[in-house]
Amino acid sequence: MIKRSAIAAALGLIVLAGNAGAATTQGAKAAATTTPGASAATAAAHVPSLVTTTCSACHGPAGVSFVPTFPNLAGQGAPYLIKQINDFRNHTRADPQAKSIMWAMAAAIPANKITEIADYFASQKGAPGAPENPQLVAAGRAIYLGGVTAKALPACAACHGSSGLGVEPLFPRLAGQHQAYVVSQLQYFKAKQRTNDPLQIMQTVAGKLSAKEMQEVAAFIRTL
Numbered sequence: 758m759i760k761r762s763a764i765a766a767a768l769g770l771i772v773l774a775g776n777a778g779a780a781t782t783q784g785a786k787a788a789a790t791t792t793p794g795a796s797a798a799t800a801a802a803h804v805p806s807l808v809t810t811t812c813s814a815c816h817g818p819a820g821v822s823f824v825p826t827f828p829n830l831a832g833q834g835a836p837y838l839i840k841q842i843n844d845f846r847n848h849t850r851a852d853p854q855a856k857s858i859m860w861a862m863a864a865a866i867p868a869n870k871i872t873e874i875a876d877y878f879a880s881q882k883g884a885p886g887a888p889e890n891p892q893l894v895a896a897g898r899a900i901y902l903g904g905v906t907a908k909a910l911p912a913c914a915a916c917h918g919s920s921g922l923g924v925e926p927l928f929p930r931l932a933g934q935h936q937a938y939v940v941s942q943l944q945y946f947k948a949k950q951r952t953n954d955p956l957q958i959m960q961t962v963a964g965k966l967s968a969k970e971m972q973e974v975a976a977f978i979r980t981l
């Protein structure tokens with residue numbers, strides 16, 4: 758298990774790195790080049806049966822969903838996926854869509870299958886970027902890569918990586934994620950309906966974003 762103090766130290770370093778984010782960005786690139794290949798080799802051979810019978814209906818057989826409020830899981834970091842499945846199971850992720858859909862889905866996963874299912878989605882190829890709302894992308898790019906100095910909003914890239922690939926184990930991949938899903942999560946964090954983020958880090962970040970900025974940054978993330 759990751760100690761809370763270790764998480765605090767990691768987050769502190771990243772916040773200190775601030776908008777420049779040079780060190781963490783390089784870290785993200787290094788993680789991106791080493792991690793997916795390793796897990797793909799071990800997990801690609803076998804599709805867990807629960808994925809075929811249940812999860813694929815919403816998250817798509819290739820881990821890329823057709824409904825924009827259902828998240829893509831393909832290429833997401835396995836440690837993040839395991840944390841979310843456990844958070845749904847123990848009800849610490851308790852936003853409205855978690856309660857109405859994912860609590861029951863996660864409860865149906867046998868405890869000894871969680872890692873296998875997470876590794877399977879992690880090994881899938883991430884969704885390719887798509888320009889859903891081109892007119893919002895430039896404003897979203899500025900927020901994602903540079904933050905908003907006047908609001909002391911850190912760059913998203915400082916934690917999620919400049920290409921949105923995430924940094925394991927704590928920081929999820931955002932690249933190519935559906936715009937509607939990203940906006941829903943930012944709203945849940947801001948409203949304190951999703952509270953499973955370590956040290957309330959995303960509640961603080963989303964609390965500084967206006968509704969318009971959420972749409973813009975989500976439109977940029979969709980293109981990554």
Ligand code: HEC
Binds near residue numbers: 827854859874
């Ligand atoms: C009926 C549709 C549906 C099915 C079936 C379903 N999910 Fe989900 N899943 C969702 C929705 C909607 C969310 C977003 C929940 C939220 O907003 O909190 C989600 C979120 C998730 C997340 C969190 C992703 C993230 O980026 O934070 C994981 C992990 C996940 N589902 C895994 C699974 C697994 C594993 C199964 C199969 C056992 C499954 N889901 C079945 C609809 C579904």
Ligand code: HEC
Binds near residue numbers: 931953
């Ligand atoms: C200081 C680090 C940090 C910064 C800066 C940051 N995030 Fe996050 N973000 C996180 C962490 C940690 C999580 C995972 C929370 C959890 O474990 O549930 C997360 C989760 C998310 C999620 C949910 C992903 C999913 O699949 O459900 C979204 C969306 C998100 N961040 C968007 C953003 C955006 C947009 C910005 C910039 C405006 C941003 N983040 C800035 C650390 C950060």
